[in-house]
Amino acid sequence: MIIVTGATGKLGRRTVEHLLERLPTDRVGVSVRDPRKAQDLAERGVRVRQGSFDDPASLVHAFEGAEQLLLVSLDRTGEECVTGHRAAIDAAVKAGAGRILYTSQMGAAQDSRFQACRDHAQTEDLLRATGLPWTALRNGFYAASALQLLESARHTGDIALPADGPVSWTGHDDLAEAAAAILTDEGRFEGPTPPLTGPAALDFDAVAEIAAQATGRPFTRTVVPGEAFRKQALAHGAPAPIADLMLSIFAAARNGEFTAVDPTLAELIGREPATFRTLLEHTWAE
Numbered sequence: 001m002i003i004v005t006g007a008t009g010k011l012g013r014r015t016v017e018h019l020l021e022r023l024p025t026d027r028v029g030v031s032v033r034d035p036r037k038a039q040d041l042a043e044r045g046v047r048v049r050q051g052s053f054d055d056p057a058s059l060v061h062a063f064e065g066a067e068q069l070l071l072v073s074l075d076r077t078g079e080e081c082v083t084g085h086r087a088a089i090d091a092a093v094k095a096g097a098g099r100i101l102y103t104s105q106m107g108a109a110q111d112s113r114f115q116a117c118r119d120h121a122q123t124e125d126l127l128r129a130t131g132l133p134w135t136a137l138r139n140g141f142y143a144a145s146a147l148q149l150l151e152s153a154r155h156t157g158d159i160a161l162p163a164d165g166p167v168s169w170t171g172h173d174d175l176a177e178a179a180a181a182i183l184t185d186e187g188r189f190e191g192p193t194p195p196l197t198g199p200a201a202l203d204f205d206a207v208a209e210i211a212a213q214a215t216g217r218p219f220t221r222t223v224v225p226g227e228a229f230r231k232q233a234l235a236h237g238a239p240a241p242i243a244d245l246m247l248s249i250f251a252a253a254r255n256g257e258f259t260a261v262d263p264t265l266a267e268l269i270g271r272e273p274a275t276f277r278t279l280l281e282h283t284w285a286e
């Protein structure tokens, strides 16, 4: 059985849907914090078990029978994040999982300027130390993250953000489909995959042009000093660690950590990954 964590979240849920297109329902299970949110999956015959990363015993039960486990990374940072991942990896070992797949990120490295990429590198080290077969899906930066950063510009027409660098923004759907493809072709990747990226690396100057073409409205790009951006984020209610985390995305982008464009994602899904323009048009049409 293939078991997916975070299956009530965006990436996990879409991965389950792609798995159900490829496998009989009784080969797919989910480990979710709140089983009520996965009731429709249970009704379709998917094994739904409660599993919280803060309750290791629940995870051992939820991972029972996992030939492969897809561990979807937690939406936390720093020690709190790695502690949760450690609990899940230990539970997978206890449950006898045959292989652990983990949603890492391109640029995962101990010396990354982006905290999340340092957390991913630490988690990959934990996986390496298990002695089990493992695969780290080095996912491209979510285009959804860029679209969140653009939310205010969408209305003002001014992309007022810190100095950045090119990022190969990538769609959730393509990454979910790639995860399902790798899960159903076990052993295709040992350890980290190549970066699974969208088709182009774009800085926010390029994004401004794309936004203008997509909407027919002018978009400007204003570079905001990092400290001013941090203050704005705090004034809008972001906790200081989140403001710092957001700022560190720009530092890592300037450092070229998200610039790679790689054909592996296209090979896995059998088509060109969605362009940033397509994803922007889709989101802004909602």
Ligand SMILES: NC(=O)c1ccc[n+]([C@@H]2O[C@H](COP(=O)([O-])OP(=O)(O)OC[C@H]3O[C@@H](n4cnc5c(N)ncnc54)[C@H](OP(=O)(O)O)[C@@H]3O)[C@@H](O)[C@H]2O)c1
Residues within 6 Å of the ligand: 005, 006, 007, 008, 009, 010, 011, 012, 032, 033, 034, 037, 051, 052, 053, 054, 072, 073, 074, 075, 076, 103, 104, 105, 139, 140, 141, 142, 145
């Ligand atoms: N590659 C990138 O660019 C990028 C960008 C941002 C984030 N990420 C990472 O990718 C992950 C998946 O992305 P996403 O868009 O699917 O995020 P998401 O929609 O926020 O999903 C996160 C999932 O984690 C679950 N979760 C949180 N705390 C948990 C706990 N204590 N025990 C069990 N489950 C828990 C959530 O459960 P509920 O449904 O119950 O809330 C949810 O299903 C994120 O969590 C983050 O680590 C990657």
